[in-house]
Every structure is written in structure tokens, then in C-alpha cells.
Amino acid sequence: MSIMSISRGLALSLLWVATATAQDTDIKLTGKPYIDMDYGAFLTASIEVASGNIAQKGIAIRLDDGPGGVSQGNAFVLFDTDTMRVAGFWTGRGFINWQGIAMDGRHATHPRLVGNLMFSNGNAAGWASSRNNDNEKKGNNWKDTRLRGVDGVAYGPLPRKWAHWKGLHRQGSRVVLEYTVGRTSVREQPRLVTIGDRHVLERLLEVGPSTTPQAVQLAATTGAAVTVVDDRGKPQKRPDPRLAKSIAVLAASGGPAPGQIGLARDFTVSAWIKTTSGIGTIFSRAAVSGEWVPKGKTFFVRDGKLGFDVGWFGTVTGQRTVNDGKWHHAAVTYSHNSGQTRLFLDGRPDGAKELKSADEKNHIVRLGYTATNFMPPLNGALDDIQFFHRTLPVNDIARLARDQEIVQGRAARWTFDGDKPTKGQVPSRIANLSGGGFLGHNQGGRLVPGHRGLALSFNGQAQVRIGPRDRARPATRTNWLKKTVVASVVKGAAGARWDTTGEALRLVLPPAKTTRRISILTWQGPGQDVVATAAKLRKAPASPFWGDLARGAATQWRETVRTSMRRGDAKAPLAIDEITLPSKNPWRCWMRLGGFDYFSNASRAAVCTWQGDVWIVSGLGTALDGDDKSTAGKLTWKRVAAGLFQPLGLRIVDDQIYVLGRDQITHLVDRNDDGETDFYENFNNDAGLTLQRHEFVMDLHTDREGNFYYCRSGHYIKSQRGENCCVMKVSPDGAKLEVF
Numbered sequence: 001m002s003i004m005s006i007s008r009g010l011a012l013s014l015l016w017v018a019t020a021t022a023q024d025t026d027i028k029l030t031g032k033p034y035i036d037m038d039y040g041a042f043l044t045a046s047i048e049v050a051s052g053n054i055a056q057k058g059i060a061i062r063l064d065d066g067p068g069g070v071s072q073g074n075a076f077v078l079f080d081t082d083t084m085r086v087a088g089f090w091t092g093r094g095f096i097n098w099q100g101i102a103m104d105g106r107h108a109t110h111p112r113l114v115g116n117l118m119f120s121n122g123n124a125a126g127w128a129s130s131r132n133n134d135n136e137k138k139g140n141n142w143k144d145t146r147l148r149g150v151d152g153v154a155y156g157p158l159p160r161k162w163a164h165w166k167g168l169h170r171q172g173s174r175v176v177l178e179y180t181v182g183r184t185s186v187r188e189q190p191r192l193v194t195i196g197d198r199h200v201l202e203r204l205l206e207v208g209p210s211t212t213p214q215a216v217q218l219a220a221t222t223g224a225a226v227t228v229v230d231d232r233g234k235p236q237k238r239p240d241p242r243l244a245k246s247i248a249v250l251a252a253s254g255g256p257a258p259g260q261i262g263l264a265r266d267f268t269v270s271a272w273i274k275t276t277s278g279i280g281t282i283f284s285r286a287a288v289s290g291e292w293v294p295k296g297k298t299f300f301v302r303d304g305k306l307g308f309d310v311g312w313f314g315t316v317t318g319q320r321t322v323n324d325g326k327w328h329h330a331a332v333t334y335s336h337n338s339g340q341t342r343l344f345l346d347g348r349p350d351g352a353k354e355l356k357s358a359d360e361k362n363h364i365v366r367l368g369y370t371a372t373n374f375m376p377p378l379n380g381a382l383d384d385i386q387f388f389h390r391t392l393p394v395n396d397i398a399r400l401a402r403d404q405e406i407v408q409g410r411a412a413r414w415t416f417d418g419d420k421p422t423k424g425q426v427p428s429r430i431a432n433l434s435g436g437g438f439l440g441h442n443q444g445g446r447l448v449p450g451h452r453g454l455a456l457s458f459n460g461q462a463q464v465r466i467g468p469r470d471r472a473r474p475a476t477r478t479n480w481l482k483k484t485v486v487a488s489v490v491k492g493a494a495g496a497r498w499d500t501t502g503e504a505l506r507l508v509l510p511p512a513k514t515t516r517r518i519s520i521l522t523w524q525g526p527g528q529d530v531v532a533t534a535a536k537l538r539k540a541p542a543s544p545f546w547g548d549l550a551r552g553a554a555t556q557w558r559e560t561v562r563t564s565m566r567r568g569d570a571k572a573p574l575a576i577d578e579i580t581l582p583s584k585n586p587w588r589c590w591m592r593l594g595g596f597d598y599f600s601n602a603s604r605a606a607v608c609t610w611q612g613d614v615w616i617v618s619g620l621g622t623a624l625d626g627d628d629k630s631t632a633g634k635l636t637w638k639r640v641a642a643g644l645f646q647p648l649g650l651r652i653v654d655d656q657i658y659v660l661g662r663d664q665i666t667h668l669v670d671r672n673d674d675g676e677t678d679f680y681e682n683f684n685n686d687a688g689l690t691l692q693r694h695e696f697v698m699d700l701h702t703d704r705e706g707n708f709y710y711c712r713s714g715h716y717i718k719s720q721r722g723e724n725c726c727v728m729k730v731s732p733d734g735a736k737l738e739v740f
Contacts, residue, residue, distance in 0.1 A: 610647070
């Protein structure tokens with residue numbers, strides 16, 4: 001059989017053959033191959049944590065134990081290899097929403113996490129740079145120097161002198177991440193610790209010798225402040241140098257300087273509405289008085305359906321009626337990057353359109369009223385109105401429609417059950433239960449029975465004016481005790497200290513001549529429970545660190561899959577025999593091949609799949625009509641790697657496998673000769689990655705000098721990096737990337 005025949009056979013075998021038998025009998029299969037597949041402990045993809053926070057080169061790692069791999073987990077962490085940050089820590093079933101071209105086939109979208117986000121870090125460095133900061137002092141510099149696209153987003157990896165991703169070690173069902181910060185080597189293993197019903201992220205860090213301080217960021221929240229307290233919850237005047245009794249608490253403050261609620265950044269408005277009228281305002285930001293003007297924004301009912309209008313720019317309209325005299329949950333979300341505006345009715349999508357617009361600084365926010373000549377006041381009732389300064393995902397909107405609590409990003413919540421209200425009363429003020437200002441001033445609204453408790457009835461003339469935000473206040477023991485906070489404690493970090501100067505939990509490690517092993521435990525929960533949780537974590541047994549990584553990991557895919565060659569039609573001018581794929585396999589792997597190459601022994605080849613696998617196939621070239629019927633035309637398939645980022649190129653050099661994904665070229669290293677990858681080594685990841693839906697990376701080749709070449713597509717250069725729609729060249733040692 002010729003090489004041409006083999007390659008053509010592979011090309012003809014790209015169709016998926018219906019799913020395999022399930023290995024894990026307790027897993028409920030969905031019939032969707034991209035969800036049912038066992039990816040192993042991790043999956044690499046561009047994943048959105050929250051609006052404005054996308055890990056372009058994210059490794060999503062399962063933290064809890066159980067069969068089925070990452071897609072079947074209940075607790076996860078997302079690590080971004082561009083920035084060395086923990087982009088998010090979340091819990092709950094579902095993992096991600098599985099949207100994207102390589103998953104459910106959708107274009108112009110990407111997966112987003114599903115579940116309860118405990119805490120996150122935005123698109124910035126996870127460790128400080130050791131270069132001089134703005135005060136000309138060495139170290140602790142957080143200024144992001146990466147190139148920014150026309151959308152203002154920083155793309156690509158941090159400079160190598162700042163931080164550099166080295167690779168991922170597999171350790172059974174766990175992983176060890178390896179990278180450098182300056183000249184300091186770091187190895188890290190994320191773990192899940194459970195205290196009662198509290199989920200805690202433990203970061204086991206092995207930090208090498210360093211001549212400068214090293215600062216790591218654990219969690220961040222815009223408008224927050226850090227308070228360091230002792231083991232009794234009292235603020236520490238002099239931080240404990242051993243951190244033995246220190247607890248760092250990150251709590252949202254009163255917010256920025258006074259100002260109205262803005263609708264030019266990411267937001268979500270949620271409300272319960274009951275009306276029989278075909279038209280009326282729910283929530284607006286418009287001129288203080290007078291007519292409808294440009295840049296005004298209003299969320300309303302018209303013709304009995306939901307709508308959202310941007311003054312003199314455009315409108316998005318819902319599809320289902322709301323004016324039936326029953327309580328309905330209504331919501332609108334907005335993403336400032338794209339201008340995408342989405343309507344939701346009773347937890348389900350109801351319409352979408354791009355409506356991007358700036359705010360007019362003198363406009364004010366009102367409930368039930370817009371302007372004198374556009375969108376009349378509401379005739380109906382409103383209850384439990386919430387405003388979030390983030391774009392809530394679909395699953396969170398559905399949770400609100402089920403009366404479930406969502407706190408993250410919530411700037412205001414107006415209900416009508418405080419201060420011992422009574423039916424028929426006309427309250428003068430409507431408190432914002434989230435605090436920090438945004439007090440409502442009622443003009444004519446009357447209390448009536450609501451969706452839950454009491455609601456505010458609008459008679460076609462009433463309105464509620466929303467006041468400005470209070471001035472920011474630093475978090476104090478009094479106010480953080482009443483909030484949902486993120487807290488952290490540390491074990492084994494002699495001489496370390498907490499940095500309380502920013503809006504993030506940051507730990508500063510001192511210079512050291514030897515390697516240190518540190519445990520950092522971070523969680524989200526009520527402020528009043530912080531001290532008790534910290535005490536339990538300190539009493540818990542220390543988590544064991546990993547063993548000798550050079551010895552490799554235990555074999556995880558012991559089974560091989562046998563298939564047979566399929567003879568082609570010999571009557572045609574060119575006979576092509578087909579290589580059948582192991583579509584029926586114990587891990588339900590979706591076999592859509594993206595690249596292949598031969599070993600020095602041409603009876604063996606390696607193939608990569610679009611879903612992130614690498615397999616080795618043996619038995620190529622055997623005669624279909626050979627005397628030994630047990631081997632004639634028989635192929636053996638062995639799974640050797642998983643969790644890669646949509647690999648569409650593969651090259652074998654000196655019998656070593658190099659795989660090309662959207663994030664990097666990965667060298668697969670088998671340390672113990674069991675035929676499986678123990679170390680996913682980053683050969684080169686210097687290219688930036690954006691979310692262009694056609695930005696495929698494919699077709700890995702080498703020249704006689706050992707240089708690597710691959711194609712990077714993309715239908716427009718959003719990032720301004722000049723790395724799309726071109727052929728890239730990588731030096732033989734992986735140290736240099738250039739446009740060829």
C-alpha cells in the first residue's frame with residue numbers, strides 16, 4: 001500500500017462513526033459526542049469566565065474525584081497559560097456551555113463556564129514582574145505591557161523575561177503546572193478542599209530560589225479592598241510575619257466615586273413584572289426631564305412584548321407576550337465589547353441585537369418611567385428589581401427566574417418588604433439592599449401584593465428615581481462581616497506578607513536561596529464565617545505534594561482498540577484501501593482527525609483529533625490478503641494524549657511527537673515508556689490568540705534545518721499582531737517565532 005493510499009484513506013475516514021460503548025456505567029450520556037467524551041483530567045480551550053474575562057489559552061482542570069473526566073466534574077479551576085493566572089474557580093454540574101465551532105458547531109462564539117463562580121482574576125498577569133515599577137523600585141510591577149487589539153484587549157503571552165509557560169505534568173487524575181516567573185521556576189498543583197459545604201481552592205506551590213520578591217495574585221474584584229485580620233477576626237495593625245494567624249479578606253467596598261448607574265459597560269437588569277397594559281417602562285436611563293434624546297436607554301413593554309431601545313440608534317424586541325396579568329421574570333443583558341443586547345422572559349432567551357452606545361453623563365436612572373414623548377410610564381407592578389455590572393450568562397438568568405440568589409457583580413437590588421411595610425402604603429424611599437447608595441425615591445408608587453412579599457404598583461404616572469452611588473469606603477471589619485467575601489490563608493510561607501494596596505488578594509514571597517513548598521487556600525463565603533473556616537483549614541492535615549515527576553505517571557488508557565483495513569474497489573483506475581477509525585472506544589472519543597505523520601518505522605503513525613486527542617496506530621502496510629489472517633489488514637490504536645486545544649497539525653521528529661494546537665506547539669514527552677504522555681511540554685506558544693471564529697492553526701511541517709512551519713488563518717486581524725492569515729516559522733529549539 002502506498003503512502004498516498006494511506007493518506008487518502010485517512011482523509012476518507014473523517015466521518016464520525018456513531019458512538020461507542022460507555023466505559024463508566026454511572027454516567028448519564030447525552031448523545032452529544034462533545035459532552036459525552038472522556039477528555040481526561042483537563043481540557044484546553046478559550047473559555048469565558050465572565051464578561052470581559054476570557055482565558056484565551058485556558059486549561060480547565062477538574063478538581064473533584066470521579067469517573068468520566070473533566071466534563072463530568074463538579075469543581076474546576078481555569079489556568080491561563082498566557083498570563084499564569086487562575087482565571088476562575090467554580091463549582092456545580094455542567095462544566096461549560098459547550099458552545100463553539102469544535103463543540104456544538106456554532107460559529108462566532110466560544111464556551112463559557114457553567115455553575116457557581118467562586119472567584120476569578122481578570123485578563124492580566126497572575127504574578128508580578130520583577131522589573132522596576134513606576135516608583136523605580138525593583139519588583140512587584142503589575143503593569144501589563146502586552147500588545148492590545150483594536151478592541152482594547154491584551155492578547156498573547158507575557159514577555160518571556162516576565163513569565164513563561166513550560167508545560168503540564170500529568171499525575172493520575174491530577175496535574176502539575178510548570179512555568180517560570182523571571183528566573184524563578186514554579187510548579188503548581190490545584191486541589192479541592194472541602195470544609196462542610198464550603199469549597200476551597202488549594203494551590204500547592206513549589207517555588208524555586210529567587211533573588212527578588214515574587215508576588216502572586218489569588219483573586220480580584222473591581223471596587224474591592226483587602227483587610228488582613230487575625231484568627232479572631234480583628235484587623236492586624238502589624239501583620240504576622242509568619243502568616244500563621246493572618247487571614248486576608250477581599251470585600252467589595254462602597255464602589256467608585258459618586259455617580260449614576262451606567263449602561264455603557266457590561267450590565268444586566270432583572271425584574272418581576274405584572275401588567276395587563278400593552279406598553280410601559282420597566283427601567284430607564286434618560287434625561288432628567290423632557291423628551292426622549294440620543295443615548296437614552298430604556299427597558300420596556302410594547303405591544304405586550306419586552307423591548308430595549310437606545311435613543312435614535314435601534315431597538316431589540318421580544319417574541320413572547322408578557323401582558324397577561326400574571327407575574328413574569330424579565331431581564332436584559334448587555335456586553336460592551338460587542339454591543340450584544342439580549343432579552344429574556346421567564347428565564348429563556350427572547351430576542352437579541354447589537355446596540356452599542358455610550359452613556360450621556362447627565363442622564364439619570366428611573367423605574368417605571370422614560371420620557372414625556374416616548375415609552376409611557378408603567379401601568380402595572382414591579383418586584384425584586386436587580387442590577388448587575390456584568391453580563392449574566394443564560395444559566396444565571398434562569399436561576400434568577402427560579403428566585404435563586406446571585407451576588408457576584410450585583411450593584412443594586414430594590415425590593416419592597418423592608419421597614420415594616422403595609423399594603424396600600426406609598427413609601428418615600430426604596431432601599432438598595434446591596435448597599436453603597438443607589439437609593440430609590442418613590443413618586444406615587446403604592447405597595448401591593450407581589451411575586452414574593454410586596455411589590456410596587458405604578459399607575460401610569462408614578463416613577464422611582466434612583467440616586468447616585470455613595471462614596472467609596474475601605475472595607476472594615478464591620479462591613480466585610482456582612483458581605484460575601486473571598487478569603488485566603490497560607491501555610492509554609494515563611495517571611496511572606498499580604499499586599500493590601502490593590503483590589504486583589506496578593507501574596508508577596510521574600511527572596512530565598514532554596515526551593516519552598518507553600519499551600520495557599522482561597523474560598524468564597526459569608527464574612528461572618530471566615531474565622532471559623534480559616535481555623536478548620538489550619539487544623540486540617542497538610543496535603544501531600546507530588547512525587548518525582550521525572551518518573552512519569554501511571555498508565556491511564558491501558559486498553560487498545562483494534563480495527564481492520566477496508567479494501568477499496570479494485571475495478572476503478574486507482575484502488576484506495578480505507579483505514580478504519582477506532583470510533584467505538586472505551587472513552588467515547590470523537591474521532592475527527594486533524595493531522596498525522598509517520599514514525600521512522602512506517603508501520604506506525606500518530607494522528608491528532610480536533611477534540612484534543614493524539615493516538616498511535618500500528619499495523620500500517622500489512623497486506624490485506626496475507627497468509628496470517630490474525631494480522632492481515634489489522635490495525636491497533638493506542639490513545640497517548642488528550643485535552644489539547646483543537647490540534648490540526650502533527651509532526652514526528654526523531655520519533656518524538658509535536659502537536660500543533662490553537663494555543664501552542666506541544667511536545668509530547670513519555671518519561672516511563674508506557675506509551676502515554678507524561679509531560680505536555682510547551683515547545684512554542686509565542687503567537688497571540690484571539691476569538692476570531694476562523695482563526696484555525698494547522699498543518700505542521702519541518703525543513704532540513706529543523707525549523708517548524710505552520711499556517712495561522714483568520715478572516716480579519718482583530719489583534720493587530722500581524723500573526724493571522726500567514727505562515728509562521730519556529731526555530732528548531734522552539735525559542736523563536738516569526739512570520740515566514
